[in-house]
Amino acid sequence: xxxxxxxxxxxxxxxxxxxxxxxxxxxxxxxxxxxxxxxxxxxxxxxxxxxxxxxxxxxxxxxxxxxxxxxxxxxxxxxxxxxxxxxxxxxxxxxxxxxxxxxxxxxxxxxxxxxxxxxxxxxxxxxxxxxxxxxxxxxxxxxxxxxxxxxxxxxxxxxxxxxxxxxxxxxxxxxxxxxxxxxxxxxxxxxxxxxx
Numbered sequence: 001x002x003x004x005x006x007x008x009x010x011x012x013x014x015x016x017x018x019x020x021x022x023x024x025x026x027x028x029x030x031x032x033x034x035x036x037x038x039x040x041x042x043x044x045x046x047x048x049x050x051x052x053x054x055x056x057x058x059x060x061x062x063x064x065x066x067x068x069x070x071x072x073x074x075x076x077x078x079x080x081x082x083x084x085x086x087x088x089x090x091x092x093x094x095x096x097x098x099x100x101x102x103x104x105x106x107x108x109x110x111x112x113x114x115x116x117x118x119x120x121x122x123x124x125x126x127x128x129x130x131x132x133x134x135x136x137x138x139x140x141x142x143x144x145x146x147x148x149x150x151x152x153x154x155x156x157x158x159x160x161x162x163x164x165x166x167x168x169x170x171x172x173x174x175x176x177x178x179x180x181x182x183x184x185x186x187x188x189x190x191x192x193x194x195x196x
Contacts, residue, residue, distance in 0.1 A: 032142070036149020039133060040157060045096050045191070046129055048184050050154050052103040053122055054161020059107060059177050065115055069158040071123040073151060076130030080150075083134020084143055092132050097195065099125035100188025107181025110174065129154075 040046040050072070057068045079089065089095065102121055105111070111118070133150050137143045168176045 033145045033149035033152075036133075036146035036151075037153045039146075039150050040129075040153040044187075045100060046154075047157060048187060049096070049099045049103055049125060049129065050157035051161035051164070052100070052107060052181070052184050054158035054163075055107055055165040055177055055180060056103065056118060056122075056161075057158070058162055058165035058173075060110065060174070064162065065118075067115070067119050068122045069155070069162075071119050072126035072129075072158070073154055075123040075126035076133075076154060077147070077151065079127035079130025079132075080134035080137075080147055081130075082127075083131045084137050087131075088135045089128060089131045092128050092135070094192065094195065095125070095128040096132060097188050097192045099128060101185050101192065104181045104183070104185025104188060108178050108185055109181070110178065 040050060053069050053072050057064045057066060082089070103125065106118060106121070133147070134143075137146055164180075165173065165177055
């Protein structure tokens with residue numbers, strides 16, 4: 001199966017599950033790898049941010065900027081480990097919603113060219129998303145399986161964003177990415193004001 005078909009399958013599966021999705025935390029199963037895989041897919045806030053990172057890795061580049069998803073996933077693990085060990089980042093839910101606004105805004109306004117700034121944003125937001133996962137988990141062996149699951153799902157969602165961004169022809173890619181960015185940032189803004 002090609003990378004493109006895998007991306008399409010993951011996206012369709014994610015979209016099919018969206019009507020039942022709300023915030024991904026708390027109040028869901030936190031045991032096992034399958035629960036970890038489902039957490040980012042069922043949490044619309046996680047799903048949109050992770051797809052946006054995959055899209056940003058492509059935007060305006062001849063070669064993908066793999067440091068963006070790597071920074072997100074790497075710092076997501078750091079955030080999860082902090083959470084598991086009882087360190088909760090203040091206003092983590094608000095930060096996750098703001099990640100949608102910022103990542104979507106970067107797509108919408110074509111600001112993916114500032115690679116060091118975008119990489120820093122991906123690292124920061126990855127840490128917030130990871131901390132939200134980690135604060136729900138007790139330390140121990142069950143946590144390792146769950147963390148493996150949500151990291152695999154995160155990587156898969158980055159691939160979905162990457163595939164979607166590459167699906168468009170060159171002339172339509174910028175427009176499609178900007179439209180996606182507007183939708184993601186708009187969703188984040190509505191959620192921020194709804195949560196206030």
